Amino acid sequence: MKGLTRFSSLLTAPALFAAIAVAAPADAQQTPRATEYAEVLKLPDWVGIWYPDWSQLFGGRAAAKPQLTPQAQAAYDKYLAETKDKGPDQYAQAHCLPPGLPGVMQQPYPIEVLYSPGRVTIFTEAYSQVRRIYTDGRKNPDDPDPFFNGNSVGHWDGDTLVIETVGLNTETQLVPGVGHSDKAKVEEKIWLEKPGQLIDEMTFTDPETLTAPFVTRVVYKLDNSYPIREYVCGENNHLITGDTGAGANIDLGLDPNDTPVEDDPFGPDGDPDDAKEPAGK
Numbered sequence: 001m002k003g004l005t006r007f008s009s010l011l012t013a014p015a016l017f018a019a020i021a022v023a024a025p026a027d028a029q030q031t032p033r034a035t036e037y038a039e040v041l042k043l044p045d046w047v048g049i050w051y052p053d054w055s056q057l058f059g060g061r062a063a064a065k066p067q068l069t070p071q072a073q074a075a076y077d078k079y080l081a082e083t084k085d086k087g088p089d090q091y092a093q094a095h096c097l098p099p100g101l102p103g104v105m106q107q108p109y110p111i112e113v114l115y116s117p118g119r120v121t122i123f124t125e126a127y128s129q130v131r132r133i134y135t136d137g138r139k140n141p142d143d144p145d146p147f148f149n150g151n152s153v154g155h156w157d158g159d160t161l162v163i164e165t166v167g168l169n170t171e172t173q174l175v176p177g178v179g180h181s182d183k184a185k186v187e188e189k190i191w192l193e194k195p196g197q198l199i200d201e202m203t204f205t206d207p208e209t210l211t212a213p214f215v216t217r218v219v220y221k222l223d224n225s226y227p228i229r230e231y232v233c234g235e236n237n238h239l240i241t242g243d244t245g246a247g248a249n250i251d252l253g254l255d256p257n258d259t260p261v262e263d264d265p266f267g268p269d270g271d272p273d274d275a276k277e278p279a280g281k
Contacts, residue, residue, distance in 0.1 A: 036117035044159040044191075046113045048222045050198050052106070056219035066178055066204075066214040079177035088176070094240060096233035098127040100148035100172030101165060101186055102202050102216050111220065112228055120154060120161060125228045133163050140166045146182065148172055163188040174204055174214060181208035196222040 057063075068076060083089070091097075098104060105111070107126035114121045118136030123129075133154040144151045144167025154163040165186040173179050184206040193199050198220040203213050 040115045040117060043115055043156070046192065046198060048224050049110045049112055049226070049228060050220035051110045051223045052108060053197070053219045053221040054108075064214060064216050066174055066210055067212040068178065069209060069211055072178065072209040075179070076177050083177070090239060092171070094237070096127070096237060097171065098129055098148045100169055101150055102174065102204070102218075103172065104129050104131070104149060105200055105202070105218055106216075109231070110223070110226075110228055123228060125231050127233055128231045133161070135161075140164060146170065150186065160189050160191040163190070174209070179209070180204070180206045183207055184209070193219075198222070 079089070092099070099107070104124055104126060107124065109125040111125070112123045114123070118134060120133040120135060122131040122133070124131070129149060131149050131152060133152040135154050135156065138153055140151050140153050146167050146169040148169045148171070150165035150169075151167040152163050152165045154161055156162070163186070165188065166184075168180060168182075168184050168186070170179060170182055174184075184204060187203045187205075188200065190198065190200045199217060200220070201215065201217045203215045204210065205213050
């Protein structure tokens with residue numbers, strides 16, 4: 001205790017506070033104060049749980065098809081051939097990898113939008129993903145780390161949230177079978193079309209994959225019947241796949257039954273047609 005007393009005497013209250021202020025990162029000193037929540041109250045009301053509106057699939061329009069560069073088209077043709085021969089590639093699903101953009105916004109699960117000073121946060125039930133869109137005036141990094149959901153900054157244009165996302169992980173896809181390079185960029189707009197209807201429109205550009213901007217749209221409807229629930233992909237994922245991901249199968253984890261069952265119509269020596277006859281006939 002004496003040592004602690006001597007140490008405490010060296011750090012008087014003013015000196016201690018000064019030391020903390022010097023040590024604190026510059027960004028931490030600029031954190032918006034609670035008084036800035038007054039600005040948050042001026043933002044459009046997106047409170048609630050938003051589910052994809054399947055009656056407005058693809059935003060009420062025909063499904064968009066990306067216009068591909070020759071190299072990307074060749075990769076897509078190879079994907080189609082392998083899918084026809086071995087089945088769809090489900091490596092990501094079997095290994096619980098999140099879909100990234102745009103897939104994370106297109107899942108058959110709800111989203112929730114939260115506001116805070118200088119940031120909009122989007123929670124998705126699918127894969128328990130979180131998107132952080134900074135609206136405090138910062139710019140996206142010039143050399144971003146690759147993330148599944150990318151690095152996002154945004155601003156408000158009236159009641160429309162305009163988002164720029166860069167640094168997408170190249171493991172993600174624009175649509176099944178169509179990947180992208182590290183130069184891909186997403187320009188996104190989210191707005192309330194009418195009470196109870198939220199629209200998310202994403203425009204992708206990528207000089208190595210696309211010959212024209214690829215636009216996709218999702219329509220959400222407000223439905224507070226159920227809250228967003230926990231989503232743990234690995235908890236009940238019975239999908240198994242090889243190294244390539246093609247030819248995925250379902251493993252229900254059932255114990256093998258080594259005990260023979262007499263007159264089992266679905267056994268190795270049985271005739272399924274016998275199941276149509278009642279036993280004893």
